[in-house]
Amino acid sequence: MSSFTPSLDRLIEQFAKLPSVGKKSAQRLAFHILSMTDAEANAFTETINKARSSIKRCEICCNLTDTKVCTICSSQSRDKSVICVVEDPRDVIAIERTHEYNGLYHVLHGAISPMNDINPEDICIKELLTRLNDDVKEVIMATNPTVEGEATSMYISKLIKHLGVRVSRLAYGVPVGADLEYADEFTLIRAIEGRKDL
């Protein structure tokens, strides 16, 4: 195969390893890196190093943070009686964006998936259990509406229900603004099951 000069090939290879970056995109990114000024390139690699060295998991909720305890856990204005359990830090952002939820979070960093060899001990479940003191009145399971998310949600709810903590699950249904015609059957079944009186 035709190829560029060795160090450019290696650079393209590195980019091609990134998720959803194909061969053509990797080439474009590599050429872009070469066209950067020294200041831009340094900022790029320094930011990577800085982020990797300073970002860790919050000691309480396991969300990613630069500090020992994240801003949500250390906030005085958040309702400490509710914990919303999500799979991923991006889910926290999605829920925060609603500006409707004022409780705390717990980030599992994954979902139970025996097929992919991800067991309960591989995700942050025990960190959640240690948080369930008397202050916590409700745990909202907001794992993804997938087989793995469901299984994780069921598993955790079984573990904590007997502690007298209310465990709830996000409602299923048709997405707001979507066209009913395009809703899949499983979503429609759940939407009918969960119908409310008007």
Next chain:
Amino acid sequence: MSSFTPSLDRLIEQFAKLPSVGKKSAQRLAFHILSMTDAEANAFTETINKARSSIKRCEICCNLTDTKVCTICSSQSRDKSVICVVEDPRDVIAIERTHEYNGLYHVLHGAISPMNDINPEDICIKELLTRLNDDVKEVIMATNPTVEGEATSMYISKLIKHLGVRVSRLAYGVPVGADLEYADEFTLIRAIEGRKDL
């Protein structure tokens, strides 16, 4: 706006600056960087630094290379009487892939484009002129079939024609394997103009 922890936000920002990387992709890439092992992350940043420090332009053809003179220019088996002029190092790869061309190349690193303030002196034209010694019998203009590529091709051919060097241009026509129905009118006009007797 909801955001992650500062160093993660900065990392996402860095990725979002890359070409054709949107906000969502930038997030995915940043999370991937955080999930890398130390060895993988070091390989990534080291490869960037290494590529930037070692890749330069070939002293002869201006193609990107790790050495003073690129492998094509220093090859004994290439025909030194033909120079194929392209805009970009990627074009060299594209032509090499045909395995049909055995001459040398010259990489302009751009095309003349007054609209974007790219003038003849901003691309590697003078480096091409210094190469036109008695050995060179033909210069093939293989700039892109765009307005800028055309203009560049015309500009260069005017400069070198009087030196007694043959100047040719890649043929225009319908792409092999394509459906005639979808060919644009300009390509079809060129294909008809350039028709050959059977």
